[in-house]
Amino acid sequence: MADGRTDSVLSDDEVAAALAQLPEWSGDHTGIRRSVTAATFPAGVTLVDRVAEAAEAADHHPDIDIRWRTVTFTLVTHSAGGVTAKDVAMARTVDEIIQG
8 A cells, every 4th residue: 555544546556466466356546346156146146245244344335236147346445536455455355255
């Protein structure tokens, strides 16, 4: 993080370094995203529900797109205008939920 604050927009290099630790994610300073294919549509909705609970607890909410069994999570701190440490932390949480 550029100045240690969780609401500071990360540079492209900082995002790249974070993504190196999040191999299922891609993106840049404008947003990071991950798609996952669930076994069934209801399983995808259940995954979204679990992520929604964690996001609400963290007070940091991803954009979520459901297309049949494919769920895409996009993280960006809109109020900051780009990816922040909050997004990286939420991506880790999403990964933990997906891994079950």
